[in-house]
Amino acid sequence: MKNYKYAWRNLWRNKRRTAITAASVFFAVYFALVMRSMQLGTYDYMFKSIVESYSGYMQIQNDQFWEDKIVDNAMEFSREIESTLLSDRNVVETIPRFESFALASSGSRTKGVMVLGIEPGKEKHLSDVEAKLVKYQLSDSAIEKLLEEDIPESVKENLELFRGDLYSGDGRIQLDLGIRDKDADRIMQFIRKHASMENGYISLGEPGALVGGRLAKYLGLSRGDSIVLIGQGYHGITAAAIYEIKGIVNIGTPDIDSRIIYLPVDICQELYSAPGMLTSLVLHLESNDDKSIDETLERIGAGLADPYRLLGWKEMNETIVSQMDADNKGGMIMIGILYLVIAFGVFGTVLMMTAERRREFGVLISIGMQKSKMATVMIYEMIFMGLLGIAAGVAAALPTIIYGYYHPIKFSSDMAKMFEDYGFEPVMAFKWIDNYFLWQSVVVAIIVLVAALYPVRNIFSLKEVNALKA
């Protein structure tokens, strides 16, 4: 009978034992895959979110701009350039930006601020300023009214801690006030009723500004007030203008929130005497995976001439890239150690199995079966069990990962606040099926094969007489 058939039959002879050995492999593969998926997914999500909201995946700039970010290093922008870029199959949108510095004055106070000229409609693909418009303000009157409503005591206490704070989203206010999911709808109704803040957005062609919450507070300004901006524009021409504050935003990072102003990009160009110029053009892509990005960089880079320069996200976010790398390597080391231990687990099971079957081996040899044949059969058995385990592991991991991908695990409290501050949802994301599936399986297969060596060696060194006595 063919060896592998014999091996297969052996497995089914003792279902329990097969099940246990295969099960140890199964769990190893399952956990490793799930954990790796979570690792890769989360870091991917965190870092990519930061990149996506800040620099985008690629930008076109004047080739001097990156090293010296002054207005004089802005680039010319025309519809031709835009249409050339849009004609690339991976480019969905081009998002213009004009960034510079100015002094903001409210009459009583002056502060150096960052001025960001944006195209209000397109920005949702990038920093999504519109979503950061303040929705709720826990003003004194708002708190007074809320205290009269039917809401839990704990939430009422928290109101005091966050007096005066501004919120741009439901997520964060719920976290801060400790509103539980089941109460959320009900309580949010009250908050909307009493603490809503009227707000507005900016649009192209209309002079107007969005101001960071902390900056507005420092300058003592609110929506509808005027803000003066004075700076130096293109070729040193003085930049000076007054704008009505159309809206207040809440940027998670206090550093930026205390010194940011958004203007419509055409108004910004006017302010800095730089009509038709931009400091950067962000390309919004269809596919964001590494491969597509690299290919797109190559294609567009080839067609680009001086004085333009194409920058990829890795170049623009060196610190994040090195951090991602470090975390990734750290994660790999963890998985590596994991495998070491799993190997022990598998090995232990195999050890047990060999000990159990000593007698069986002894019998077979004494009735004439060749050791080499037995060894071969044993190896086949191990391979089958390994494959069974891996297959089962992958099969079980798939639905878990797929489910996790569409329904990421939500974080609570401190961790969540951190995520919200950075402007993205507090979830632990899973990475979709990728190369790592293959790699993990290969490693486990190797472990199984190595473990197989023990019973094989055992077989060869078996003395039938002793075995029979077992």
Add this chain to the structure above:
Amino acid sequence: MKNYLLTISLLAVIGFIPVQSQDAREIVKMANDKFNGEASSVGTMSMTIVRPTWERTVTFKYWTKENDFSLTLITGPAREKGQTFLKRGTEMWNWNPTVNRLIKLPPSMMSQGWMGSDYTNDDIMRESSIVDDYIHEIVGEEILGERLCYKIMMTAKEESSVIWGSQIRWIDKQDHLFLKAELYDEDGYLVRTETGSEVKLMDGRLIPTRLELIPADEEGYKTIVVFETLEFNLPIDDGFFSQQNMKKVR
């Protein structure tokens, strides 16, 4: 006999050693007094910023008193017209009629050069003296545009707070005019060259009316200042240099 010889040698010694630096410092002082020494001055100037791909000219009227106060009124181009800058000691204020706002300028505002020129915050605000903050030495003589000049090497003193490590200045022997300066940083790299030309008589004084500031690092960069009119020692009240006056002055 012996006494005579002794006296001569003593005189020679006393007279010889300090001769160089005493003269050098004196020369620089004289030139400086000529340039800055008037109690007050009123003038109109134009400043042209030259770059490889563009050029821009700003015209202004200015009033100074005793090196402590200065008021500058921009008279052109149209876009910039009406702005005033007031310097009082170490404070710098700016009035902008477009936005009707008077603000105090922090040092960061001038990191790009005043009005986009090659004049830095240090040039405008730093109160260093080319006489007191340097050690001077005559190192030669050169002819610059038909005028014979002393070439004076100036090394910044340890305790001083000047940004330059050293300077070489060419000072006209006859009229003590600053005709050229080379400014070096602490490590000896040339950072900027300044030249003065078109010497004219202004209100009875000889002044090089065309100054060029040439940064060493960049190709084709220059700032040219031309004095159009200049009057000295007109009586100006301290109160002229005030925030209220910034808005009124014409």
Add this chain to the structure above:
Amino acid sequence: MITKTAWKNIWRNKVRSLVVIASVSVGIFAGAFSVAMMEGAMYQRLDDALNDEISHVQITAQGFRDNNDLACLMDNTGNMIDQVRLLEEVEAVSGRIMVIGMANTATKSTGVQIIGVDAENEKALSGLHSKIKEGTGGYLDPSGVENSALIGVDLAKSLNIIRYMITGEVIDSLALLGVPEAVTGKLRPYMDIRFKNEKAFKKELKPVFSQKEEIRYGHMIKEVSQSYREGARFTLTFIDREGFQTGGRFRIAGLYDIPNNMFESSQVFVLRDDLKRLTGLNEGENHMLMIRLKDVDDTREASQKIAAMFPDLETMNWREIQPDLAMLEQMAKIMYGMFMLIILAALAFGIVNTMLMVVLERTKELGMLTAIGMNKKKVFRLIMSESVFLSLFGGVIGMIISKIIISLTATRGINFASYQEGFEAMGYSAHIYPHIGNDFFVVVTLMIIITGILSAVYPALKALKLDPADALRTE
């Protein structure tokens, strides 16, 4: 009674039990040690940030953080410092004056934050004094010249204070670092030429090398060719209390080098007295108190205590100041938890197998016990106890061994010198000090017990299903 029996039962088949115990202890040891290593590496990274940049707790006046106003001061800080020092968790306290200004040289200018520190107190608090780049000088010296400053290497670069020059020593060092002669040879024609700044250096040398060479050695060549004249000076300009522009010429005491580039290129340290004098602040006035704790684990309690001591001021701990660091810590803890879980799951199988064999081998005995009236619950508990004992015993041994080895290596650390570049590229130091909290062992013990219990379920159930009659008939 059951417990005693369970214990004795384990030792009936010594070999098998020892195998299980051994595998559990090895597994636990490997797990604990790896976690200790990872936690050590992580805390190292954390520690650097805490040591050099923010410390554990910071106190400021309300509103200072938002706008860095010079006038937003705390006064009477002398008293405050004394009070805080009394807390048992506190190791060191120091006050700082902070002002935003411009740093410039003849060619470049850039915005910076100027921090006036108490040199002596700071040494107990911050690790910067040990991060000074060799050959660039030393830390601030209160008894030295007036107006000295400590700046970062990156700031020196952006101010064009660091020049570039290829000397004989540079070429020798490069050779020692493994750069081949073919590459260093190309540098020889440029020896002893001083380049103004990185831009000029790169411009001249870039065309000399192939793209591959540049990628591999470019960075190294740049780093080694940096030339810095000790005691170089630069100008600091800022606004004083009255609103006047002030500042002065500062001599660089030394250049500090830390992994955080943003910090390094914007934070300038000067002596408190110098900054006080220039800004017109008074004695006892400070913008921030920095507090270092003896143990980072005390952060939450200590900062709450301190906040209660000064209700009108704003007290923040490092987790609030740099939430991304806290995030690092949290994620790590989650990872460790999962890690140990997986290890135990892997080990569980060995235990299940063993217990199954135990049950099957002792079918006759168990059958007898049931026949004579031992109730099912007791049988269940017996099997369960054996399982738990096996696991616990192995686990305890594993934990003891790991605790010993971790304590041994904790102080001296493990040096991965040969992999230094790889580690540092990842942002970790190559010298790791394993660290593990006692709560880890508590949690692991619990996890082991649960594993033992869960592993026993299947075999125990099997034991219960044994029909006494059948069992007795078995031979």
